[in-house]
Amino acid sequence: MVDFNEDIAWVVIRGTMEKVISEEESFENTVNKIKDIFNKDLDDKEKLFNIRRRIAETFKENAKGEDCIWPFRLEGVLIKENNKWVFKYLQFAYPFNYILEGKTEAASLIKKN
Structure with a gap:
């Protein structure tokens, strides 16, 4: 309009x-994001919090299906x-x-x- x-x-x-993303590709992307988090200038608690959040998001998104x-x-x-x-x-x-x-x-x- x-x-x-x-x-x-x-x-x-x-x-x-x-x-559209396969479960395998989603897991691979998450592993790469986690590797990036380890290289950030954050304290350990913040790194672990970000990693936990990324993993939870990945499982939640994968539960919706590939499409x-x-x-x-x-x-x-x-x-x-x-x-x-x-x-x-x-x-x-x-x-x-x-x-x-x-x-x-x-x-x-x-x-x-």
């Missing part, structure tokens, strides 16, 4: 994504500036059933006081 006037446009796109399809939605707002369309808002959304609670690699970069 696209709706616009002279200086503003709204865009909404809906679709599906598909991931996984899920919906997505992309929406945006564009504004005309100097005769050019510029994104002012862009959001990509899809079902996400994990509760991160700050348990991402990016969270480990935040300095704690």
